[in-house]
Amino acid sequence: MKSLSKTMSEIMKQQNFEPAYRQMMSQVLKDPEIAAFLKKNAQNLSPQAIDRGEAKLYEYYHEKQLVSKGTATVAPGYSPQLVINAGQIDVTYVPTKKLIEQQHQAHIKRLVSSINMPKFIRNASFDHFYIDDTHQTETRNAALNAALDFVEQYSASDFRPGLYLYGRFGVGKTYLLGAIANEIARQKGVATTMMHFPSFVVEMRNSIKNNNLGQKLDAVKKAPILVLDDIGADAMTTWARDDILGVILEYRMQEELPTFFSSNFSMAELQDHLAVNVRGDSEPVKASRLMERIKFLSREYEMAGANLREKG
Incomplete structure (x- = not known):
């Protein structure tokens, strides 16, 4: 031309x-x-x-x-x-300024990678987290304040524990974690990996056949910031608990990498859940070891309130 x-x-x-x-x-x-x-x-x-x-x-x-x-x-x-x-x-x-802004926003979105996570996390933000009179609760406000504080205080050189958010279905746990990931990307330029943990376990099992389990596991455990969503949703095999979750948590504890969790269980309930494998065997010592790592990596916050998904 x-x-x-x-x-x-x-x-x-x-x-x-x-x-x-x-x-x-x-x-x-x-x-x-x-x-x-x-x-x-x-x-x-x-x-x-x-x-x-x-x-x-x-x-x-x-x-x-x-x-x-x-x-x-x-x-x-x-x-x-x-x-x-x-x-x-x-x-x-x-x-142009418009193109630069578009490229900046695209870069921010690339910093937040997700594995089997809902689409709504792509645009999750603190501004759209429901805190109106109808839906706000003391626990949801406390979780939001903790999330805001984490983003404000985050530094790659100074370890800060993530959040362990628990509560019933639809109270906004995953959305809030998505908002944290997006805001960390926007303000700090730091990458976050978010994954639905039960689906990730299935993916890891399939990776054995393709001989790339180690590569995928390394990518997850070394993420600058990691979000494990819906942990405890399914009963775990000994392999999933010890060789997948245990390996991830051990590495992140040793390297002091911020880690976030969402669950329907409190930490105490999750410990009981992890103590029993899919065969019904009770292994409380192994569950305790995992919980020690989760407690080191995160701080527990309950989220109670109406089902926000019904709000639509």
Whole structure:
């Protein structure tokens, strides 16, 4: 595809075009930004350089008009800028504020990776967490304040425990954790991995067949911030409890990496749940070891209130 300046140069060579061209260039040179550019660089541009640069000046003028009208340009998302290149007038294209913001928002969204998580977490925010008179409760407010405090105080060099949110279905536990992840990405530029733990266990079991279990487990356990959603929702095999959950928690405790949990169980109830495997065997010591790690990595907050999913 020919550049606009090259096309203009070819048109200029056509017969009987000179008067119309000169009239058009007179209009171009009266443009305030072009006039200011030429004045600013008067000592750096010879008359010959200005003559040779007329096509570039027109390109800048034309593209600027398209941008102001919201019309498609030669470089969508970029605006023209006049520069001096080796003593000659040239046009470069720089990202618009709109494009920069779009790229920034896309980068933020990439920082929050999810594994089998609901779509609503993508746009979860503290601003949309229900705290109106109808739905707010003392426990939900306490959890929100703890979440806000974590984001404000977070530093990669200073370990802070995450939150262990528990309560019945639909009280906003997962949404609040999603809001934390999105806000950490926006304010701190830190990546969070969120995963629905029961589904993750199934995925890990399937990974054995593909011989990539270790790679996936490493990626999760080393995440700068990790959210384990719906922990305790299903009865666990000894393998899932000790070789998956146990490995993740042990690594994160040793490395002091913030970890968040959501569950229908309180910590005390989760310990009883983890003590019994799918075969009905009781293993309280192993459950206690896991809970020691969960208690190190997080602080417990109950969330009670109406089912927000019914609110819709």
